[in-house]
Amino acid sequence: MDAYALQRSWDQVTKHGDQVPLYFYSHIFVSHPEVRTMFPLSMSNQRDKFVSALGRIVSHADQIEHDADFLQHLGRDHRKYAVVAEHYNAVGASLCATLMHFLGSEWDEELAAHWTAAYQVVARIMVEAAETSSESSPDWWDADVISAERRTMDLTLLTVRPRRAFQFLPGQSVSVEIPQRPRQWRYFSPANAPRPDGSIDLHVQQIDGGQVSPTVVRSLKAGDTVKLGAPVGERLTLREGHARELLLVAGGTGLAPLLAVLEQIDHEWQRSGTGPLVHLLHGVRMPWHLYDRPRLRELAQKRPWFDYTEVVSDDPSYPGTRGKVGTVAARQLLHGRTAMVCGGPQMVAHTLEQLAAAGMHPEHIKYEHFYYAAAGEHAVGPARPGQETASDDQQPTPPRLSAANTPVDQGQGVPTADARPRRGQGLRVPRSAG
Numbered sequence: 001m002d003a004y005a006l007q008r009s010w011d012q013v014t015k016h017g018d019q020v021p022l023y024f025y026s027h028i029f030v031s032h033p034e035v036r037t038m039f040p041l042s043m044s045n046q047r048d049k050f051v052s053a054l055g056r057i058v059s060h061a062d063q064i065e066h067d068a069d070f071l072q073h074l075g076r077d078h079r080k081y082a083v084v085a086e087h088y089n090a091v092g093a094s095l096c097a098t099l100m101h102f103l104g105s106e107w108d109e110e111l112a113a114h115w116t117a118a119y120q121v122v123a124r125i126m127v128e129a130a131e132t133s134s135e136s137s138p139d140w141w142d143a144d145v146i147s148a149e150r151r152t153m154d155l156t157l158l159t160v161r162p163r164r165a166f167q168f169l170p171g172q173s174v175s176v177e178i179p180q181r182p183r184q185w186r187y188f189s190p191a192n193a194p195r196p197d198g199s200i201d202l203h204v205q206q207i208d209g210g211q212v213s214p215t216v217v218r219s220l221k222a223g224d225t226v227k228l229g230a231p232v233g234e235r236l237t238l239r240e241g242h243a244r245e246l247l248l249v250a251g252g253t254g255l256a257p258l259l260a261v262l263e264q265i266d267h268e269w270q271r272s273g274t275g276p277l278v279h280l281l282h283g284v285r286m287p288w289h290l291y292d293r294p295r296l297r298e299l300a301q302k303r304p305w306f307d308y309t310e311v312v313s314d315d316p317s318y319p320g321t322r323g324k325v326g327t328v329a330a331r332q333l334l335h336g337r338t339a340m341v342c343g344g345p346q347m348v349a350h351t352l353e354q355l356a357a358a359g360m361h362p363e364h365i366k367y368e369h370f371y372y373a374a375a376g377e378h379a380v381g382p383a384r385p386g387q388e389t390a391s392d393d394q395q396p397t398p399p400r401l402s403a404a405n406t407p408v409d410q411g412q413g414v415p416t417a418d419a420r421p422r423r424g425q426g427l428r429v430p431r432s433a434g
Contacts, residue, residue: 014055020055024051024095028093032094035087038082071125075126080177140228146199147159147222150217152289157204162200166228169231170263173233174189174229176188176229178226185229188203188204188256191203203253205217242276247279247329248278254341255342259292269303279306280306281309281329282296283326324347325347327350329341330357334359352365352367
């Protein structure tokens with residue numbers, strides 16, 4: 001296949017904007033009406049995402065063929081939509097019809113052969129992965145809602161219990177479908193390590209304009225049944241016996257997977273009396289967004305290996321540490337540590353930039369990212385655990401951290417580099433904070 005021809009032709013097609021997904025969906029729903037039930041009733045949030053992801057993936061098939069992990073994940077993940085091998089033929093035919101329509105005379109026999117070969121590579125990898133995983137796991141897991149606690153104005157702590165064994169690693173994410181919003185899956189990260197009773201805590205933040213999160217926060221209740229997709233993501237997981245000190249940097253509900261890792265470490269300390277030293281920084285916009293403050297403060301007081309710092313960006317009256325959490329993280333002692341970063345896209349990007357500028361080697365900075373993340377969740381993994389994207393026509397600009405426009409006294413609001421966490425050092429949060 002000719003990679004340049006694939007990419008160039010896809011770039012030409014995307015110039016037609018919204019007409020591309022409209023044509024694609026019209027073609028596939030008319031020629032294969034049986035696939036309509038796989039998509040949400042409202043296509044406003046779905047319209048361009050799937051097609052955009054599909055085009056970009058296939059046009060880069062020469063690269064993905066040599067690193068198939070992402071496509072294998074997609075193949076396994078699409079089982080929850082009841083996708084089977086024959087559906088790939090329908091999608092491929094409509095993709096080619098869409099390309100022919102918008103490329104006109106440029107769509108010749110040679111270019112068609114390149115696109116066909118590329119799509120076959122993508123479809124084969126996904127189908128094989130789905131078939132293999134079907135031998136050992138279900139398409140999805142039904143889970144009962146045990147409790148739904150409204151922790152803040154816009155955040156709910158949800159506890160669910162799968163009805164069959166559900167294995168995951170602390171730091172992974174799972175997709176969730178609620179009964180009130182069928183076929184609209186959203187990704188969240190378990191906020192706990194695996195438990196004997198199988199229950200899972202999820203932190204769900206309401207997003208203005210979101211199609212799912214407002215319903216979760218306002219309406220989901222104990223006794224409801226949700227569906228869980230297979231766990232995904234490896235970059236925020238911690239191998240057993242990890243001894244290197246950890247700097248955990250969380251923004252908002254990005255705290256959830258880091259709490260799961262923290263619980264894993266706590267279990268290790270209790271079991272063996274050894275484990276890594278940990279410093280957790282939780283960055284939020286306003287003090288009342290520190291929704292797990294009591295538990296984390298108590299843990300910092302009781303665990304000599306754990307330090308906890310709260311960082312508030314948008315409240316100039318806050319007496320504790322103020323500023324962007326990435327800036328605060330970069331001022332810590334970084335040598336000999338591994339950083340794990342989770343939060344919104346802008347928060348993660350800013351933190352990575354700050355840590356790198358402070359001299360932290362990239363191999364010691366862990367964060368979760370998924371290929372083609374802007375393409376939407378029908379084809380990709382989570383952008384931020386606990387948050388859905390806004391609804392409507394397209395992926396939004398990442399939420400702005402307004403601290404960028406809020407003057408912060410760097411001499412008072414941001415602490416200097418901390419001493420390396422020491423056993424017995426305890427809580428690092430000012431007692432007057434919040």
